[in-house]
Amino acid sequence: MHVLVDPRFPFKVVYAAYHHEYLGYLLSAHYVQVLQGGELSLVHHGAIPENMGEFASGLDDKDRQLIRLMAEILPRNILKKFGGEPRKELEFFTQKYVGEARNLIESFIQRRLAQLMPLLEDRLVFEMGNDSYPAQRPIRFLTDKASIRFRVRRGSDGTYFQPVIRLRGHQLILPNTTAIILCHTPAWMLYGGELFTFDMPVEGKRLVPFLKKAQLHIPPDKEPEFYEKFIRTLVEKYPVDAEGFSVEHIREVPQFMIVVRPEGANNLAFVRQVRYGRFEMGLEAASDLRAMHEDRDGWMVFSLIHRDKAREEEIGRFLDGIAPNPGTFLAWEGILRDEGLAWLATHSEALQKAGVSLIQAAPDMQINFIRPEIDLITEDKGDWFGIRAMVRIGDFEIPFIRFRSNILQNKREFKLPDGTIAILPEQWFTDYRHLLEVSEVNGDDYLRIQKYQAPLLYFPSQNNVDARMAEALKQSAEIPPIAPPANLQAELRKYQLQGYSWLNYMKERQMGCILADDMGLGKTLQTIALLQREKESGVNIPSLIVMPTSLIHNWRNEVQRFAPDLDIYIHTGIGRTRDLHVFSGFDLILTTYGIVRQDIGILRQFPFHYVILDESQMIKNPESKTSQAVRLLVSRYRMSLTGTPIENTVMDIWSQMSFLNPGLLGSESFFKTFYVTPIEKEKDNRQSAKLRRIIYPFILRRRKHQVEQDLPPRVENIHYCEMTEKQKAYYEEVRSSYRNYLLDLISRGVWKQNKLNILTGLQKLRQIAIHPQLVDKEGWTLADSGKYAEVKRLLHSILDNKRSKVLIFSQFVKMLDILRADLSAEGIRFNYLDGSTRDRQGQVDSFQRDKDIQVFLISLKAGGVGLNLTAADYVFILDPWWNPAVENQAIDRSHRIGQKRTVFYYKFITEESIEEKILSLQRSKAQLSDDIISLEEDVYKSLEADDLDALLQ
Numbered sequence: 001m002h003v004l005v006d007p008r009f010p011f012k013v014v015y016a017a018y019h020h021e022y023l024g025y026l027l028s029a030h031y032v033q034v035l036q037g038g039e040l041s042l043v044h045h046g047a048i049p050e051n052m053g054e055f056a057s058g059l060d061d062k063d064r065q066l067i068r069l070m071a072e073i074l075p076r077n078i079l080k081k082f083g084g085e086p087r088k089e090l091e092f093f094t095q096k097y098v099g100e101a102r103n104l105i106e107s108f109i110q111r112r113l114a115q116l117m118p119l120l121e122d123r124l125v126f127e128m129g130n131d132s133y134p135a136q137r138p139i140r141f142l143t144d145k146a147s148i149r150f151r152v153r154r155g156s157d158g159t160y161f162q163p164v165i166r167l168r169g170h171q172l173i174l175p176n177t178t179a180i181i182l183c184h185t186p187a188w189m190l191y192g193g194e195l196f197t198f199d200m201p202v203e204g205k206r207l208v209p210f211l212k213k214a215q216l217h218i219p220p221d222k223e224p225e226f227y228e229k230f231i232r233t234l235v236e237k238y239p240v241d242a243e244g245f246s247v248e249h250i251r252e253v254p255q256f257m258i259v260v261r262p263e264g265a266n267n268l269a270f271v272r273q274v275r276y277g278r279f280e281m282g283l284e285a286a287s288d289l290r291a292m293h294e295d296r297d298g299w300m301v302f303s304l305i306h307r308d309k310a311r312e313e314e315i316g317r318f319l320d321g322i323a324p325n326p327g328t329f330l331a332w333e334g335i336l337r338d339e340g341l342a343w344l345a346t347h348s349e350a351l352q353k354a355g356v357s358l359i360q361a362a363p364d365m366q367i368n369f370i371r372p373e374i375d376l377i378t379e380d381k382g383d384w385f386g387i388r389a390m391v392r393i394g395d396f397e398i399p400f401i402r403f404r405s406n407i408l409q410n411k412r413e414f415k416l417p418d419g420t421i422a423i424l425p426e427q428w429f430t431d432y433r434h435l436l437e438v439s440e441v442n443g444d445d446y447l448r449i450q451k452y453q454a455p456l457l458y459f460p461s462q463n464n465v466d467a468r469m470a471e472a473l474k475q476s477a478e479i480p481p482i483a484p485p486a487n488l489q490a491e492l493r494k495y496q497l498q499g500y501s502w503l504n505y506m507k508e509r510q511m512g513c514i515l516a517d518d519m520g521l522g523k524t525l526q527t528i529a530l531l532q533r534e535k536e537s538g539v540n541i542p543s544l545i546v547m548p549t550s551l552i553h554n555w556r557n558e559v560q561r562f563a564p565d566l567d568i569y570i571h572t573g574i575g576r577t578r579d580l581h582v583f584s585g586f587d588l589i590l591t592t593y594g595i596v597r598q599d600i601g602i603l604r605q606f607p608f609h610y611v612i613l614d615e616s617q618m619i620k621n622p623e624s625k626t627s628q629a630v631r632l633l634v635s636r637y638r639m640s641l642t643g644t645p646i647e648n649t650v651m652d653i654w655s656q657m658s659f660l661n662p663g664l665l666g667s668e669s670f671f672k673t674f675y676v677t678p679i680e681k682e683k684d685n686r687q688s689a690k691l692r693r694i695i696y697p698f699i700l701r702r703r704k705h706q707v708e709q710d711l712p713p714r715v716e717n718i719h720y721c722e723m724t725e726k727q728k729a730y731y732e733e734v735r736s737s738y739r740n741y742l743l744d745l746i747s748r749g750v751w752k753q754n755k756l757n758i759l760t761g762l763q764k765l766r767q768i769a770i771h772p773q774l775v776d777k778e779g780w781t782l783a784d785s786g787k788y789a790e791v792k793r794l795l796h797s798i799l800d801n802k803r804s805k806v807l808i809f810s811q812f813v814k815m816l817d818i819l820r821a822d823l824s825a826e827g828i829r830f831n832y833l834d835g836s837t838r839d840r841q842g843q844v845d846s847f848q849r850d851k852d853i854q855v856f857l858i859s860l861k862a863g864g865v866g867l868n869l870t871a872a873d874y875v876f877i878l879d880p881w882w883n884p885a886v887e888n889q890a891i892d893r894s895h896r897i898g899q900k901r902t903v904f905y906y907k908f909i910t911e912e913s914i915e916e917k918i919l920s921l922q923r924s925k926a927q928l929s930d931d932i933i934s935l936e937e938d939v940y941k942s943l944e945a946d947d948l949d950a951l952l953q
Helices: 061-072 075-081 086-096 099-120 204-211 220-237 309-321 337-354 400-408 426-431 433-438 451-457 467-472 494-508 523-536 549-562 580-585 593-603 625-630 651-660 668-681 685-698 725-747 755-770 786-799 813-826 840-849 884-891 914-924 936-942 945-951
Strands: 011-020 024-034 040-046 124-127 137-141 147-155 158-167 180-184 187-191 194-197 216-218 240-243 246-250 255-263 267-276 279-282 289-296 299-306 356-360 373-380 384-393 396-399 413-415 421-423 440-442 446-450 513-515 543-547 568-570 588-592 607-614 634-641 714-721 806-810 830-833 855-859 874-877 903-910
Touching: 011 040, 011 061, 024 061, 024 099, 024 180, 061 075, 061 099, 075 086, 075 099, 086 725, 099 180, 099 194, 099 725, 147 220, 158 204, 158 220, 180 204, 187 204, 216 220, 220 240, 220 289, 220 299, 240 246, 255 337, 267 309, 267 337, 279 289, 279 299, 309 356, 337 356, 337 421, 337 426, 384 400, 384 451, 396 400, 400 426, 400 433, 426 433, 426 685, 433 446, 433 451, 433 668, 446 451, 451 685, 494 513, 494 523, 494 634, 513 523, 513 651, 523 543, 523 549, 523 607, 523 634, 543 549, 543 593, 549 568, 549 588, 568 580, 588 593, 593 625, 625 651, 634 651, 651 668, 651 685, 668 685, 714 786, 725 755, 755 786, 755 914, 786 806, 786 874, 786 903, 806 813, 813 830, 813 855, 830 840, 903 914
Parallel strands: 011 124, 137 194, 147 240, 246 299, 255 356, 513 634, 543 588, 543 607, 568 588, 607 634, 714 903, 806 855, 806 874, 830 855, 874 903
Antiparallel strands: 011 024, 024 040, 124 137, 147 158, 158 216, 180 187, 187 194, 255 267, 267 279, 289 299, 373 384, 384 396, 384 446, 413 421, 440 446
């Protein structure tokens, strides 16, 4: 019977080095009972984190740290961590301890050993005996460090190679039966019962061969490869005693360069290099020394170059800051020719100032690196602007119009009179393409545009917004308010007064515009105020307002209520007039989109004062007959009203602007190519910003949150829950099974082909973390889920307050089913909504009105949008979604305009489960930033082997 150490009597903690058949040398911690004379007895057992509390009286903080670290590299824990089963240890090491799996395990062990070794300085350290007694032979920990150099002797029969290790002034003799390498990176050696490391970083694997052999012999036929791959790196890292060849030291001032090399027909590579004397090397190399070898008439010479790392790192940081493909492994390779040439043109001056030369490797590609500069002069010609522009490239002055075809055809290279090639700045193709597309050409150096196209003259790179352009770019907050019409029967709110003043401002500048306030903010009233002002200013020409049929009566009532002075004629119905002279006696003509489409033949003949489109998203399809018809209407001024200026696609805005300000956004085909495709398909932020800048002066949009009082606060809580013991055991069983499966797939290099199976395992783990009944209905009660118990506990405490209401969201309908049955059994009334619910609004209305219904169960996907549930002041998210934006939408069902109380938001997270790791993975993925992802599947697609391994740990 094995006798265990009794913590009530004296004991010591000892640390033992031992050899494992497959894992190599390891360290373990043990408790050993102490005899009356202070000697260590034969009574001992392992020290592990689980029994540290029992032996706390004999442990200090360093012991606790050592015990935890050593426990991680116990063979049984290695098996558990990397997917093995303790009962099948031999099977694991003989069948699965191979390839990438072996590399992962060895790397893990060496990292732990590197942490352990320095901590042993003042501890009791021994070599373990063959009978597993941990204190067989004492090991003395040395603070003295050994030095090392390598002796390399080349002769006619080959090369002889051996290390020379000196410790406290004495050379150590190898091989030696007592010599052991306990840790490889950095090397820690056990020699003659003494443990030490080295005064410079030494790789332990380099020393292992010499534990059994005094020197290595390299035959002559193997020498070229040996000197190139091994001795060269040895010379760079360690002192070398050379015999039969030479080592020369080179100390020169570094010279930096970028070599431009073609890669195929359409790509370039920029090679960053540094030169020391006659030696060139890549700037990316990390060592302080670089060895270059050459054969000089049979004599091998290594030139050891002493690098100026401080200067190299300075230049490296500078280049990293302007890299063509920043933040990628291909920062300087695989660059499209046009983009690469543009980059060179942009940065050539800065490179020259930094001391970096540009070397053009292709003789037929001689680039003029002088950056083209453009001077623009605008002239106010009444209803239009004239533009004169001249481009300077060194000594050359060229009219800007000469570059028109290059910019319209997206050609960066422009041949100069001396035969060299100028690279047009990339910004030109963003800044000037639209302008050149819509402007008229007058002569050799003159362009003209309409007055409302002034925003096209705003070029961020030129920083030349003159007074006229600044005026065109004004928004409502910058426009002085004007007094409301005297006979307006309403008091305008502050934001309505700003909108009314802005509409008048746009009219005075003859610019068509969109009033795009949120529904309910009074677009109709602001428009009526403008039209009343026009009448009071003496305008007697009727204005046409086009709207959906359902709004005719609303408009008539609103006009009669707020501006009874305005005379209205309603142009609808089968018996409507075809005599346009009737219009002349009225201020407003109200009609519908359908009538305009039918009557455009006669309506286009009448010159209206204003044509106003209400719900102007009705013309979002530019090919529709309705859109084509309204564009044919004639008027002095035009405006639109809509709460959704872009309802489906960016093309919606082109259709509306082609009515309001024809020509502003170019032709339909140009707009699709230049804006729609880059913005919608390529997610081009630059084009999106440019389009916003162009349409900005013509759209006034206020959201409810901007004009209403602030919403009440939202209090967020991440509520951590422990699994029950039974739940945790089940979770660990499934986790271990899938991780073992993953490691096996990795070791065989087939994990990608079987990725779907692993993702199924991740989904199963997510469900078990919520409630095991989602995976296995048999044998599980409601109390078997720690999270479910916490949800119910918190829910009951909230329901005690009869005024509180709770929204409970889950992505798993099965989870909602469990709650439905449980709440029904308790007699708690609730509403329910998932993708199959037909009467969505009925469920919402019932929850909002009925004080006795305090709970609303909602499927996250089905109920995350389109619901107004301001009666709720608590929101439960039962399971973390890959996309936090979806969770925020769910919370916003309650936290929105109309909510008067603080909203408390609880996200329930199961501890030590995949749910914690999902949150961590979201933060670690560079592409999962604030927008993160739109679909769960997108995250799945991005998971690599190490991500999957992390989720399954």
